[in-house]
Amino acid sequence: MADCTSAAMTIGGTITTEHFRELAEAIVDSGLGPDYERAYSVEDAEAAIRVAVRTGEPLCLMAKEVPCGKFESAESKCRDLGLTYVRADDGHYTWTPSVVYWTPGLLDPREWVGSVDDHRPSLSADEIRAHQERGTLEAELALMERAYNFSVALKPEIDLKTKIIIDHQTASGEPEPAERLEITWGEFVEANADGLGNVELEMVRDAVRGGEAYRGGGGAQPIWILSKDPDATGAAPVAGSTPRRTVVGTCRPRP
Numbered sequence: 385m386a387d388c389t390s391a392a393m394t395i396g397g398t399i400t401t402e403h404f405r406e407l408a409e410a411i412v413d414s415g416l417g418p419d420y421e422r423a424y425s426v427e428d429a430e431a432a433i434r435v436a437v438r439t440g441e442p443l444c445l446m447a448k449e450v451p452c453g454k455f456e457s458a459e460s461k462c463r464d465l466g467l468t469y470v471r472a473d474d475g476h477y478t479w480t481p482s483v484v485y486w487t488p489g490l491l492d493p494r495e496w497v498g499s500v501d502d503h504r505p506s507l508s509a510d511e512i513r514a515h516q517e518r519g520t521l522e523a524e525l526a527l528m529e530r531a532y533n534f535s536v537a538l539k540p541e542i543d544l545k546t547k548i549i550i551d552h553q554t555a556s557g558e559p560e561p562a563e564r565l566e567i568t569w570g571e572f573v574e575a576n577a578d579g580l581g582n583v584e585l586e587m588v589r590d591a592v593r594g595g596e597a598y599r600g601g602g603g604a605q606p607i608w609i610l611s612k613d614p615d616a617t618g619a620a621p622v623a624g625s626t627p628r629r630t631v632v633g634t635c636r637p638r639p
Contacts, residue, residue: 386451391473396536410461416445436538472503485531544570547613
């Protein structure tokens, strides 16, 4: 039997509801729970995921008697789903405590020597000198800070088939009924990924997640208001309608 130790894991990032069950099953496979004394059932793990998503908090998990201090199933599933995580253990007489961090964009998980209980990552003198020679010390310290002060919330991803409505207004603020567009979230993202910019697109995404309207345009551009269709449940467009792509700024149909 492999040597065991206590370990903890925190998960954040965007996740679709269809992946709640997959993540819950991986959490159970890894023996994780809300504290060091209890392990989740699949149903309880899925409920904990839903609570974290609803409150906008990271999902914090723990376990004791963890083989080699690793949660292989949960860690692998997080990488498959593009979820950021940090995993840390209290070490064993055969190995030092470790802190492991992964986020989308990293080829492999980053690992450092950690500290017992507070799980603070650290670098040896040789590692510091090596990073100084490569000019990567500041970037490495920033990554370590992100791992130690983990603040990535678990957030719901928007189904690409979710219907949204875009209304245009005249300069006086009056609605233009003829300019109402009904499209899917996926079509909106595809049409506006380049021109809208990551920052504003994320602002629109947050508004749709929260069921709020987003107001764009203004100035030299027509005003447009995007909102989630209150009658939509992620289904395909209404029969007989023709989805139209929207253009950044004006949100007018493309030819």
